[in-house]
Amino acid sequence: MTIHKSKGLDFPVVLMPRLTADEWEPGSRTYDTFESALSEGPESVFDKDLVAQDANEARRILHVGITRAEEILVLHVSREKNDTDDERPVHDAVESIFPESVPWRPSNGHLPIWRDLQECLPSNHADWTASLASTVVGDVSGQVTYGSENLSASDGRDRVITFGNKLIEGSIEREPENRRFSIDALTGPMTPNPALQHSYTSLEAYEECPRQHFLDYVVNGFSDYRENGYGGDGISQRIVGLLFHDTAEIAAKEQAAERAEWYAICERLAGQRRATYELPVAKECIDRYFDLDLSGWEIVDAEREFQLEVDGHELVGFIDAVYRTPDGELVVIDYKATERHRDIDENKQLPLYLLASRDLYEEPITRAGYAYVGDIGPKVEARSFDEGELDSVRAAVSTTMDQIKETSFSRYETGEHCRWCQHSSLPCGEEWRQEDGGR
Numbered sequence: 001m002t003i004h005k006s007k008g009l010d011f012p013v014v015l016m017p018r019l020t021a022d023e024w025e026p027g028s029r030t031y032d033t034f035e036s037a038l039s040e041g042p043e044s045v046f047d048k049d050l051v052a053q054d055a056n057e058a059r060r061i062l063h064v065g066i067t068r069a070e071e072i073l074v075l076h077v078s079r080e081k082n083d084t085d086d087e088r089p090v091h092d093a094v095e096s097i098f099p100e101s102v103p104w105r106p107s108n109g110h111l112p113i114w115r116d117l118q119e120c121l122p123s124n125h126a127d128w129t130a131s132l133a134s135t136v137v138g139d140v141s142g143q144v145t146y147g148s149e150n151l152s153a154s155d156g157r158d159r160v161i162t163f164g165n166k167l168i169e170g171s172i173e174r175e176p177e178n179r180r181f182s183i184d185a186l187t188g189p190m191t192p193n194p195a196l197q198h199s200y201t202s203l204e205a206y207e208e209c210p211r212q213h214f215l216d217y218v219v220n221g222f223s224d225y226r227e228n229g230y231g232g233d234g235i236s237q238r239i240v241g242l243l244f245h246d247t248a249e250i251a252a253k254e255q256a257a258e259r260a261e262w263y264a265i266c267e268r269l270a271g272q273r274r275a276t277y278e279l280p281v282a283k284e285c286i287d288r289y290f291d292l293d294l295s296g297w298e299i300v301d302a303e304r305e306f307q308l309e310v311d312g313h314e315l316v317g318f319i320d321a322v323y324r325t326p327d328g329e330l331v332v333i334d335y336k337a338t339e340r341h342r343d344i345d346e347n348k349q350l351p352l353y354l355l356a357s358r359d360l361y362e363e364p365i366t367r368a369g370y371a372y373v374g375d376i377g378p379k380v381e382a383r384s385f386d387e388g389e390l391d392s393v394r395a396a397v398s399t400t401m402d403q404i405k406e407t408s409f410s411r412y413e414t415g416e417h418c419r420w421c422q423h424s425s426l427p428c429g430e431e432w433r434q435e436d437g438g439r
Contacts, residue, residue, distance in 0.1 A: 003065040014069035017076045019114050039268050062113065077114045199317045200349045203400055211412035215423050218407060223422035235277045241337040243269055243282035244373060245303075245320065248289075248335060252302030252321065262286045285337045288378035292371060294333065298324040306356035311398040319353050322365070331382060332357060332368035339374055340420065344381050351385050351393040 066073060145151070146159060166172045206213035215221035247266040256262060263283060270279040289295055301322040308315045321333045332353045336342065344350065350368035357365045369382020418424055418432035 003061050006068050007064055009068060010070050011068055012070050013072040013074070014065070015074040015076065016065050019075055019077045019117065039271050058113075075117060198313060198315045198401055198404070200315070200352055201317075203315075203348070203397060203404075206400060206404055206407065208415065208417040209413045209421070209428075210407050211409055211426075211428065212417070212421055212423065213404070214407050214409050214411075221423065224425045235281060236275075237338050239273070239275050239278045240281045240285065243273075243275060243278055244285040244289075244337045245335060247282070247286065248321065249303040252299045259286065259290050262289075282337075285373040285377075288373040289335075289371070291378040292373075292380055294323055294371060294380060297326070300324050300330060301361075304360060306353075306360060308352065308356045308359075310394060310401065313398065313401040315352065315356075315397065315401075317352075317356070319356065319360075322357075322361070329367060330361070330363055330365045332365055333371050333380075333382075334368070336370050336372045336377075337374045339376060341372075341376055342370055344370065344383060348393045348397060351390050352397065354385055355390055355394060 146156070151159065163172075202213060202217045205216055243266055246269055247262055250256075250265050250269075251262050254261075254265075256265065263286065266282050266286060267279065270276070270282065275282075299321060302320070304319045304322070306317060306319060308317075319332055320335045323331050323333055325331060332350065334349060334353070342349070350370075354365060354368055366386075367382055367384045369380055371380050372378065412428045414428060414432040414435060418429055421429065423429065424432075
């Protein structure tokens, strides 16, 4: 499994091989150079440090891989004797191929990843370099059991190599007797367990319809096929929302306060994502944002990740933005670029963000609201929440997360949410359409 595909997943044991400087060597990749030149002009290629940018991306990807491990993390580097992180065979080979007549070309950097990892290892880590996991970490070690035999690491390795050679040669001898599995070995849960991590979006999906939650967050079911990939007009509201949210995040980091600057960021993102149809709609969202008073407020934070512990459960998510009003009050704002209106008095999202804010900011925040920049905007709905309301939401969310342990495909609820469901071709979707008068 690649690290990119592992995002959002956790495993008891994670093995990360090939952690060498040569394997993780950052460079000004041709695609990045070409894309930057097309979107921002040829001079931008020389203005940006694309190698440093790629090195940061490599470290981010490494962090994703490392944090997938719940209990045991095994880091592996293939290193010959006298090999060091300063030796770069692939880089040197490529350099030898290019003719000297090439006046300029993107260069590669150097990321001594194994050295950096060794410097960060905790004092109680185990070194399995020469022992093939002879040291026990938790309940994991290099003990090899074959049948009733306890083999040494070297004998176990030899047995595996011998078996592999016989498998290639087709010379494995079959045992004459037929063996059957005991039915006890096949018993167990017949449905996959949901992830231990929850988000507000997943909780909302479960409360609206357990079947939708099961399909989207437990088994990752495929969405319905739609003409043009999205709908008759070829516009995806989801992509529009992502364009606006990502534009707002980048604008906050770059301290871009002008409409034209937001346009430029959005155009760049749309070009990268080939979101031609969604770009004009995303720009309309930007226009509505600048029609709001909060566009002139101070942005304190944007797209802040959080982890909130609730009675043994972990709830994760991102706070879109934290603003400081002209009166000096901090307020949590969640952008809404879709057509759906949220009941600020009944919705649990904003109280959860306020609970998470307690661990993120020194100043207390008691006010939160929605900034509608979609077709139903522009408008901001915000209010303050007292301790009683926050405690009530915490208790309700804890109950919901306990119930999710029993989620299954068979349970569902029909309602207005079916209009937005990505699985409305199922019989439950037809049932809702009949209830709603065939719309």
